Amino acid sequence: MSLLTLGSVAFDTLETPFGRREHTLGGSGVYASFAASFFTNSALVAAVGDDWLPEYSGLLRSRGVDLEGLELRANAKTSSWSGRYLSNMNDRKTLNYDGGVMAGDYVPIVPDSYKDIEYVLLGNMSPLSGMSLLDALPSTKLVVADTMDFYIRNMRDSLMTLLTRVDGLILNDSEAELLTGIKNSSLLAARKLLEFGPKFVVVKRGEYGAFWMTKEGEIYIMPAYPTTEVVDPTGAGDSFAGALLGYLAEAKVLSPESIKQALLYATVVASLNIEGFSLERFQFVKRTEIDERAKRFRAMLA
Amino acid sequence: MSLLTLGSVAFDTLETPFGRREHTLGGSGVYASFAASFFTNSALVAAVGDDWLPEYSGLLRSRGVDLEGLELRANAKTSSWSGRYLSNMNDRKTLNYDGGVMAGDYVPIVPDSYKDIEYVLLGNMSPLSGMSLLDALPSTKLVVADTMDFYIRNMRDSLMTLLTRVDGLILNDSEAELLTGIKNSSLLAARKLLEFGPKFVVVKRGEYGAFWMTKEGEIYIMPAYPTTEVVDPTGAGDSFAGALLGYLAEAKVLSPESIKQALLYATVVASLNIEGFSLERFQFVKRTEIDERAKRFRAMLA
Numbered sequence: 001m002s003l004l005t006l007g008s009v010a011f012d013t014l015e016t017p018f019g020r021r022e023h024t025l026g027g028s029g030v031y032a033s034f035a036a037s038f039f040t041n042s043a044l045v046a047a048v049g050d051d052w053l054p055e056y057s058g059l060l061r062s063r064g065v066d067l068e069g070l071e072l073r074a075n076a077k078t079s080s081w082s083g084r085y086l087s088n089m090n091d092r093k094t095l096n097y098d099g100g101v102m103a104g105d106y107v108p109i110v111p112d113s114y115k116d117i118e119y120v121l122l123g124n125m126s127p128l129s130g131m132s133l134l135d136a137l138p139s140t141k142l143v144v145a146d147t148m149d150f151y152i153r154n155m156r157d158s159l160m161t162l163l164t165r166v167d168g169l170i171l172n173d174s175e176a177e178l179l180t181g182i183k184n185s186s187l188l189a190a191r192k193l194l195e196f197g198p199k200f201v202v203v204k205r206g207e208y209g210a211f212w213m214t215k216e217g218e219i220y221i222m223p224a225y226p227t228t229e230v231v232d233p234t235g236a237g238d239s240f241a242g243a244l245l246g247y248l249a250e251a252k253v254l255s256p257e258s259i260k261q262a263l264l265y266a267t268v269v270a271s272l273n274i275e276g277f278s279l280e281r282f283q284f285v286k287r288t289e290i291d292e293r294a295k296r297f298r299a300m301l302a
Numbered sequence: 303m304s305l306l307t308l309g310s311v312a313f314d315t316l317e318t319p320f321g322r323r324e325h326t327l328g329g330s331g332v333y334a335s336f337a338a339s340f341f342t343n344s345a346l347v348a349a350v351g352d353d354w355l356p357e358y359s360g361l362l363r364s365r366g367v368d369l370e371g372l373e374l375r376a377n378a379k380t381s382s383w384s385g386r387y388l389s390n391m392n393d394r395k396t397l398n399y400d401g402g403v404m405a406g407d408y409v410p411i412v413p414d415s416y417k418d419i420e421y422v423l424l425g426n427m428s429p430l431s432g433m434s435l436l437d438a439l440p441s442t443k444l445v446v447a448d449t450m451d452f453y454i455r456n457m458r459d460s461l462m463t464l465l466t467r468v469d470g471l472i473l474n475d476s477e478a479e480l481l482t483g484i485k486n487s488s489l490l491a492a493r494k495l496l497e498f499g500p501k502f503v504v505v506k507r508g509e510y511g512a513f514w515m516t517k518e519g520e521i522y523i524m525p526a527y528p529t530t531e532v533v534d535p536t537g538a539g540d541s542f543a544g545a546l547l548g549y550l551a552e553a554k555v556l557s558p559e560s561i562k563q564a565l566l567y568a569t570v571v572a573s574l575n576i577e578g579f580s581l582e583r584f585q586f587v588k589r590t591e592i593d594e595r596a597k598r599f600r601a602m603l604a
Contacts, residue, residue: 088486184390187530208510219602223511223523228489260604300521301604302562
């Protein structure tokens with residue numbers, strides 16, 4: 001196995017200007033591990049309850065996502081989230097959240113066959129769960145954590161400890177501002193974040209793209225893929241992170257070239273994901289379609 | 303002469319978080335013609351009053367800007383503008399504006415030696431003045447107009463007529479929204495603008511860069527140069543437009559390669575301009591410095 005993703009598996013209820021879906025497949029771990037599977041052998045560590053739908057396991061396995069680390073716990077409920085996107089598609093409102101079996105104190109169970117995994121993505125999850133996972137993995141080479149406002153607000157101390165144990169951090173510009181207190185400059189915020197422990201930070205700026213900054217001051221910039229087909233932004237950041245790490249796990253080297261190619265693929269994969277609700281569009285994407293869009297996108301860039 | 307710029311010449315009074323300058327050199331024509339001069343033979347058509355300071359003519363001439371088209375009118379006042387930037391450096395407030403000799407009904411006087419000019423930049427100016435200039439130029443090959451919220455709000459009909467006479471339009475994303483009524487999607491707004499006449503539109507997105515869209519649906523994307531050295535954003539858009547057109551006037555061809563290179567240079571030149579008040583920093587910039595920064599910037603991009 002090349003990349004292990006820890007992240008939530010959830011039932012989502014979604015409202016966007018394009019419609020509504022109830023009780024559909026979602027969660028950071030689902031989007032990230034699915035996105036990574038286009039590039040490398042992808043495994044997911046997560047837990048679901050006895051309300052889980054086996055067809056969703058089938059959907060993930062159909063892309064080759066290894067689910068040996070998907071714990072099915074009896075007498076427990078699968079995590080659920082419901083949210084609504086406003087007309088600009090950038091702002092969203094969480095209407096309901098129930099961590100279920102993956103609530104804040106969730107301890108991931110790592111199959112023995114994963115113990116030698118070198119590339120790890122800690123998806124949007126409790127920092128405590130992330131550290132628990134790392135305790136079980138003695139051979140990591142590259143650990144990258146995604147985070148979000150909820151953990152910054154409510155578990156800051158744990159998050160700060162986690163940051164001393166990761167190589168990279170991925171987050172939104174608004175989250176970078178929240179975590180550092182630095183307003184109006186995601187560049188300065190990124191520099192500050194690098195003092196917290198990570199060797200590199202990837203700041204996502206929604207419709208404007210993302211940049212990667214290293215402790216040595218290197219910067220790589222990727223605009224967003226220009227699309228007007230946004231149907232459901234859920235999982236955009238997770239699929240971005242999954243594709244980024246999936247590509248890097250396969251490249252096995254961090255170089256300017258591999259980082260830029262990873263950012264390009266991550267951008268393209270995220271743009272495909274948001275063209276449909278849940279995995280409705282994403283599940284039919286093929287690597288050839290990703291490569292074709294990546295080629296068209298590259299032609300638009302300098 | 304290769305590029306003719308029509309644009310304002312003004313005395314600016316500026317306030318930013320970094321300080322204040324009174325009665326200093328500014329105006330869209332000044333920034334644009336100066337920026338263009340790094341790449342091509344640049345000429346400026348504008349008017350000033352008898353309060354004009356000859357040392358400013360010397361500053362422009364020192365970079366090779368041709369001022370045969372700078373009309374010195376007796377018993378008239380040079381245009382003046384004063385504004386204040388808020389702490390995020392994106393929002394600015396106009397405190398005072400006096401069009402002076404270049405008010406809305408200003409008719410540019412075009413020297414005979416400019417009549418065969420093929421490349422024309424209509425800087426931020428009254429659309430009536432722009433059309434008057436075009437009437438005097440029978441041989442144009444590429445005409446690009448910059449515009450701003452003031453003319454969109456107050457001279458919309460004239461602006462719409464001007465748009466049927468230009469090849470390209472440059473504007474901010476907020477101005478694109480204002481002119482089209484299309485919110486939350488600068489891509490859709492750009493598509494709409496292309497129905498108004500221009501063959502291509504360049505939408506500037508401040509700290510997030512710019513994109514170029516053609517009627518045929520081609521898109522070229524350029525992020526902003528990552529800088530934390532913003533001292534005075536005045537003239538950023540004008541110097542962007544000047545460098546863009548200056549490079550294209552010298553390249554003499556619109557191809558994916560020349561457009562992308564022009565966007566890269568425009569971004570770099572604008573980033574140098576905003577590192578100082580007025581032309582305080584800009585006047586000491588050399589082409590070698592632009593090329594070095596362009597090379598560093600290119601290494602950050604895909």
